[in-house]
Amino acid sequence: MHTLFKKNITETSEPVKARVKGSLPAWLQGTLLRNGPGLFSVGETSYNHWFDGMALLHSFTFKEGDVYYRSKYLRSDTYNKNTRANRIVVSEFGTMAYPDPCQSIFTKVFSYMSHTIPDFTDNCLINIIKYGKDYYTSTETNYFHKIDPNTLETLQKVDYRKYIAVNLATSHPHYDQEGNTYNMGTSIIEMGKPKYTIFKVPSAAEDSAKKPCLKNLEVVCSIPCRSCLTPSYYHSFGMTENYIIFIEQPFKLDILKLATAYYRGVNWASCLKFDADDNTLIHLIDKRTQRPVATKFYTDALVVYHHVNAYEEDGHVVFDIIAYKDSSLYDMFYLANLQQSPERFEAENCLSSAPVCKRYVLPLHSAKDAEIGKNMVKLESTTATAVKNKEGSLCCQPEIHCEGMELPRINYNYNGKKYRYVYACRVEWRPFPTKIGKLDVTTKQMLEWQEDDCWPAEPVFVPAPNAVEEDDGVILSSIVSTNPNKSPFMLILDAKTFKEVARATIDADIHLDLHGYFIPQQGQHPPQEDTSVAR
Numbered sequence: 001m002h003t004l005f006k007k008n009i010t011e012t013s014e015p016v017k018a019r020v021k022g023s024l025p026a027w028l029q030g031t032l033l034r035n036g037p038g039l040f041s042v043g044e045t046s047y048n049h050w051f052d053g054m055a056l057l058h059s060f061t062f063k064e065g066d067v068y069y070r071s072k073y074l075r076s077d078t079y080n081k082n083t084r085a086n087r088i089v090v091s092e093f094g095t096m097a098y099p100d101p102c103q104s105i106f107t108k109v110f111s112y113m114s115h116t117i118p119d120f121t122d123n124c125l126i127n128i129i130k131y132g133k134d135y136y137t138s139t140e141t142n143y144f145h146k147i148d149p150n151t152l153e154t155l156q157k158v159d160y161r162k163y164i165a166v167n168l169a170t171s172h173p174h175y176d177q178e179g180n181t182y183n184m185g186t187s188i189i190e191m192g193k194p195k196y197t198i199f200k201v202p203s204a205a206e207d208s209a210k211k212p213c214l215k216n217l218e219v220v221c222s223i224p225c226r227s228c229l230t231p232s233y234y235h236s237f238g239m240t241e242n243y244i245i246f247i248e249q250p251f252k253l254d255i256l257k258l259a260t261a262y263y264r265g266v267n268w269a270s271c272l273k274f275d276a277d278d279n280t281l282i283h284l285i286d287k288r289t290q291r292p293v294a295t296k297f298y299t300d301a302l303v304v305y306h307h308v309n310a311y312e313e314d315g316h317v318v319f320d321i322i323a324y325k326d327s328s329l330y331d332m333f334y335l336a337n338l339q340q341s342p343e344r345f346e347a348e349n350c351l352s353s354a355p356v357c358k359r360y361v362l363p364l365h366s367a368k369d370a371e372i373g374k375n376m377v378k379l380e381s382t383t384a385t386a387v388k389n390k391e392g393s394l395c396c397q398p399e400i401h402c403e404g405m406e407l408p409r410i411n412y413n414y415n416g417k418k419y420r421y422v423y424a425c426r427v428e429w430r431p432f433p434t435k436i437g438k439l440d441v442t443t444k445q446m447l448e449w450q451e452d453d454c455w456p457a458e459p460v461f462v463p464a465p466n467a468v469e470e471d472d473g474v475i476l477s478s479i480v481s482t483n484p485n486k487s488p489f490m491l492i493l494d495a496k497t498f499k500e501v502a503r504a505t506i507d508a509d510i511h512l513d514l515h516g517y518f519i520p521q522q523g524q525h526p527p528q529e530d531t532s533v534a535r
């Protein structure tokens with residue numbers, strides 16, 4: 001298990017051709033970019049948490065029946081400073097770094113100051129984001145990096161604060177059919193009262209090829225935090241055609257703790273706290289009016305990292321998420337915990353809550369004249385409820401789709417629309433993905449793929465050209481193995497049947513990763529988030 005999560009990977013900077021078994025669909029042309037941690041120690045120092053590892057970019061290029069793999073470390077300031085010092089000098093989520101005792105007093109004072117109003121890391125290890133025509137790597141701080149999707153070279157460090165007042169931003173934006181990107185972030189500390197801000201980055205106009213499209217960023221809506229000193233932490237949000245769904249969960253970031261963490265000798269992660277006694281406030285923002293709707297929606301305390309999809313149906317907003325009863329997932333990703341065997345995990349029950357795929361339904365009709373105690377959800381297809389309470393707000397209870405799935409993906413042409421299939425890693429009470437699954441949210445049926453000693457990455461759906469049905473396409477998942485005789489491979493499944501179409505075995509060092517983005521080859525078929533398939 002140790003090597004599965006904590007292995008310093010050597011980058012494969014020149015493309016290597018994979019050995020393909022089976023036959024790749026002729027239409028599958030393009031590049032799957034993926035991101036995740038790849039380096040866990042520098043010199044004598046090592047990171048404590050899996051989310052600290054230095055960003056390693058991967059690309060799998062599908063070209064005329066062949067697959068080529070390459071990988072490169074993101075040349076972030078963090079990477080460059082650590083490499084130069086031959087020790088970890090930049091603080092990460094789970095690791096606080098202190099200056100070398102031999103450093104000058106100036107360096108030490110500067111280091112204290114930059115941790116009080118934190119200048120966060122630029123180690124963008126989580127996802128790939130498309131803003132306009134450009135590709136960026138992302139984490140959850142104010143920094144992101146423009147990369148070259150062909151060579152994986154790091155092109156430019158960008159600071160959100162140049163364009164919008166946020167200190168944190170998500171790694172999971174949404175794209176509409178015009179190619180506009182929506183994201184949201186939180187402003188803490190420096191810029192007055194903390195607030196959440198949803199923003200839109202318009203897709204680049206033809207004549208602005210040279211201008212960064214972030215320059216055209218527009219604020220959609222700002223929402224004050226429920227509590228000034230403890231804004232909610234969030235990893236993603238939902239979007240339908242007309243609405244944004246933002247879950248203000250009781251998993252909170254304590255601003256005072258953040259400001260003093262460095263002095264107290266603790267990491268940033270310790271400034272996050274789940275408050276089981278609080279509830280969860282669901283905000284629904286109307287993109288047309290750029291304001292939250294009047295109704296207040298609440299549900300029990302929960303922790304959510306990934307939204308799956310959301311859509312509007314007959315006067316309701318329906319959204320699916322992967323939810324937990326507490327925040328133990330982030331604790332579990334401490335490398336000391338990950339080094340335990342799956343059996344010990346089970347015995348010690350490290351993850352105290354399993355990921356559950358749940359559906360919530362928010363009625364859009366006014367709750368003003370509704371009876372207290374009445375379920376306002378009118379959809380036949382769901383058991384989810386929203387009951388008006390005496391304060392006039394709606395108390396929502398979900399419908400359960402299934403237990404044990406994470407890293408959900410969908411056919412992105414159905415994002416914001418009524419849909420049927422979720423593709424995800426199957427996980428139980430431990431962090432190790434052992435299978436990939438396809439969930440039919442209408443029947444709750446599940447198709448699965450698994451193989452001995454194989455650990456699959458987030459499954460990415462690529463639609464077939466001229467697709468008619470939602471699952472006309474393939475699933476791409478890079479697989480690493482704990483069997484030393486088995487090389488990593490890119491698995492290609494028929495999304496409809498979940499049967500293997502081909503696998504491309506790669507003689508290179510690959511690591512379990514986080515998230516990815518498929519870029520179809522120009523002219524091959526419409527980009528996944530720019531245009532919808534013919535239906």
Ligand SMILES: CC1=C(/C=C/C(C)=C/C=C/C(C)=C/C=O)C(C)(C)CCC1
Binds near residue numbers: 051121140235268269
């Ligand atoms: C550095 C840093 C942060 C980093 C968070 C990270 C890196 C989260 C990664 C989450 C993942 C990978 C979730 C997967 O489901 C915070 C807490 C935002 C704020 C304080 C500074």
Ligand SMILES: [Fe+2]
Binds near residue numbers: 172
């Ligand atoms: Fe994520």
